[in-house]
Amino acid sequence: MAAIRTENLTKNFRQIRAVQGLDLTVDTGEVFGYLGPNGAGKTTTIRLLLDFLRPTAGTATVLGGAPADPAVRRRIGFLPADLSVDPRYTTRDLLDFYGALRGGHDPAWVDALLQRFDLDPNRRFGELSTGNRRKLGLIQAFAHRPELLLLDEPTSGLDPLLQAEFARLIREMTSFGATIFLSSHVLPEVEELAGRVGILRQGELIKVATVEDLRAEARARLELRLAEPALEGVFDGVPGVVEARTEGSTIHLVVEGSMDPVIKRAATLPVVRLITHEADLEEVFLSYYAGDGNAR
Amino acid sequence: MIVATRLIRDRLRGLLWWSVGMIGLVLLTVAFYPAVKDQGQALNDLLNTLPDAFKSAIGYDARIPLTSPPGYLNARLFAILAPVLALIFAIGVGAQAIGGLEEADRMEPLLANPITRKRLAVERYAATVALLVGLIAVLAAASVVLSAPFGALEGVSIAGLVGACAAVGCLAMFHGSIAFAVGAATGRRGPAIGAATVVAVAGYLIQSLQPLTDLLDPFRFVNPWHWYLQRNMLVDGVPPEAVLGPLGVSAVLLAVGVAIFRRRDLR
Ligand SMILES: Nc1ncnc2c1ncn2[C@@H]1O[C@H](COP(=O)(O)OP(=O)(O)O)[C@@H](O)[C@H]1O
Numbered sequence: 019m020a021a022i023r024t025e026n027l028t029k030n031f032r033q034i035r036a037v038q039g040l041d042l043t044v045d046t047g048e049v050f051g052y053l054g055p056n057g058a059g060k061t062t063t064i065r066l067l068l069d070f071l072r073p074t075a076g077t078a079t080v081l082g083g084a085p086a087d088p089a090v091r092r093r094i095g096f097l098p099a100d101l102s103v104d105p106r107y108t109t110r111d112l113l114d115f116y117g118a119l120r121g122g123h124d125p126a127w128v129d130a131l132l133q134r135f136d137l138d139p140n141r142r143f144g145e146l147s148t149g150n151r152r153k154l155g156l157i158q159a160f161a162h163r164p165e166l167l168l169l170d171e172p173t174s175g176l177d178p179l180l181q182a183e184f185a186r187l188i189r190e191m192t193s194f195g196a197t198i199f200l201s202s203h204v205l206p207e208v209e210e211l212a213g214r215v216g217i218l219r220q221g222e223l224i225k226v227a228t229v230e231d232l233r234a235e236a237r238a239r240l241e242l243r244l245a246e247p248a249l250e251g252v253f254d255g256v257p258g259v260v261e262a263r264t265e266g267s268t269i270h271l272v273v274e275g276s277m278d279p280v281i282k283r284a285a286t287l288p289v290v291r292l293i294t295h296e297a298d299l300e301e302v303f304l305s306y307y308a309g310d311g312n313a314r
Numbered sequence: 315m316i317v318a319t320r321l322i323r324d325r326l327r328g329l330l331w332w333s334v335g336m337i338g339l340v341l342l343t344v345a346f347y348p349a350v351k352d353q354g355q356a357l358n359d360l361l362n363t364l365p366d367a368f369k370s371a372i373g374y375d376a377r378i379p380l381t382s383p384p385g386y387l388n389a390r391l392f393a394i395l396a397p398v399l400a401l402i403f404a405i406g407v408g409a410q411a412i413g414g415l416e417e418a419d420r421m422e423p424l425l426a427n428p429i430t431r432k433r434l435a436v437e438r439y440a441a442t443v444a445l446l447v448g449l450i451a452v453l454a455a456a457s458v459v460l461s462a463p464f465g466a467l468e469g470v471s472i473a474g475l476v477g478a479c480a481a482v483g484c485l486a487m488f489h490g491s492i493a494f495a496v497g498a499a500t501g502r503r504g505p506a507i508g509a510a511t512v513v514a515v516a517g518y519l520i521q522s523l524q525p526l527t528d529l530l531d532p533f534r535f536v537n538p539w540h541w542y543l544q545r546n547m548l549v550d551g552v553p554p555e556a557v558l559g560p561l562g563v564s565a566v567l568l569a570v571g572v573a574i575f576r577r578r579d580l581r
């Protein structure tokens with residue numbers, strides 16, 4: 019059974035088409051990265067999945083039920099992009115309150131979370147720094163060991179140490195079988211965690227792929243230094259070569275997909291040095307943002 | 315009732331300060347009674363020369379001298395100050411129940427928990443009413459306890475006094491329910507407070523213009539201020555509509571507010 023399934027899910031705010039005809043399936047147990055630039059419709063999608071918004075058209079099924087059903091929401095943890103609670107509440111107040119609503123937290127687990135994120139439960143929300151508010155947001159989302167986590171830009175504003183702790187927690191939750199849906203406007207934040215990503219642009223899901231497939235799509239850059247001046251056009255017609263530029267005895271190549279044909283051709287040349295640059299996933303990603311992603 | 319008890323706890327400190335204010339109002343009022351009583355007839359004669367509109371606005375009744383305890387308490391406490399204080403409290407709490415919560419972006423984290431919107435709304439309304447009942451209980455206790463030492467309880471029935479306090483509570487609940495319903499419908503606090511205030515001021519004006527014109531008479535019978543101010547409750551008892559009217563209207567406002575809140579998008 020899919021943890022999240024949407025069919026033609028659509029939300030308009032007057033003339034703004036925030037989410038358009040979204041058909042999305044997130045499988046139980048996977049970490050799904052939901053990517054898109056600001057204003058793409060990520061938050062709107064999550065709000066639809068929690069029944070905060072009612073769809074203009076289409077349906078959303080979460081954990082096999084309707085988002086409006088409290089029994090479904092009992093099994094969901096939600097991290098809003100910007101958690102706001104009564105400034106007089108201490109962390110403990112909030113966790114106790116939510117725990118009561120959820121039918122009880124496991125106190126040992128909650129204490130462990132507080133320790134892992136190093137958050138003093140007796141400080142008032144109004145006195146917490148932005149970073150500590152993020153921590154509280156995460157802790158309240160994980161406190162009831164939900165089966166599905168809807169995390170809206172969870173890693174923005176976390177320092178590297180906390181990001182590492184967050185990543186550990188995500189892996190731990192998935193090892194228990196939990197499903198993680200996390201949104202972000204930058205790829206590197208989800209690249210290490212997510213198995214699959216969906217890319218959203220102006221309310222439309224334009225790509226769903228595994229991170230591996232995205233990597234395969236990524237262009238590699240390499241440099242061949244030859245023992246003699248390079249001839250123009252030696253790489254013409256070699257599959258995968260997107261760009262070849264000659265500069266004295268150096269050839270600059272941009273390669274897409276398999277490197278094999280390029281290496282075979284290079285073998286015919288007097289190569290002195292071969293310099294490769296890391297496949298640039300971010301570039302692939304940005305190309306989807308920019309709108310030429312459909313063409314590739 | 316987890317949501318309701320949480321809201322009551324959040325507001326307890328505020329309620330404490332409002333209670334102090336209410337006790338202060340009652341104490342100041344009754345403490346001046348002995349001095350007013352000594353003015354006796356002179357004051358009464360002066361008042362008789364005033365225009366009817368003014369007399370009714372301050373709760374004047376020819377049968378009941380303003381220098382008698384029921385006349386004095388009615389004019390000084392129940393005709394305007396106590397209800398206004400209770401109204402401000404009820405409108406503030408009612409507007410906060412949903413409109414204020416949502417406007418401060420605190421609704422979504424709460425609704426991510428396994429509760430329905432209906433339960434959240436009904437519980438927060440119940441908490442609003444409970445807080446108002448608390449303030450009214452303080453008003454009633456203060457009026458009964460503090461009036462006696464100043465001789466301001468002579469000729470006043472305890473039942474009438476407590477009943478008048480209950481009527482204050484009902485009048486405040488009426489307006490607090492408007493603030494609740496508008497907040498539930500809009501998800502904002504400003505319109506909730508605005509709507510309730512406009513209704514309160516309009517109702518009061520209509521009631522105070524009543525002796526001058528019969529143009530507004532059709533509105534009298536749906537005006538909560540008319541239900542409340544039509545007679546001196548300390549002598550004549552509480553008219554049923556002063557209690558039943560606000561309760562009925564509040565029930566309708568609760569139902570409508572919750573129904574809209576359940577159907578709309580959060581903002
Ligand atoms: N409540 C709302 N009313 C009107 N427009 C909205 C509302 N919420 C979001 N939008 C618009 O919908 C689009 C998608 O927004 P959002 O889902 O917040 O994007 P993201 O989270 O990807 O940055 C944006 O153009 C935004 O301005």
Ligand SMILES: [Mg+2]
Nearest residue numbers: 060061062099
């Ligand atoms: Mg967003």
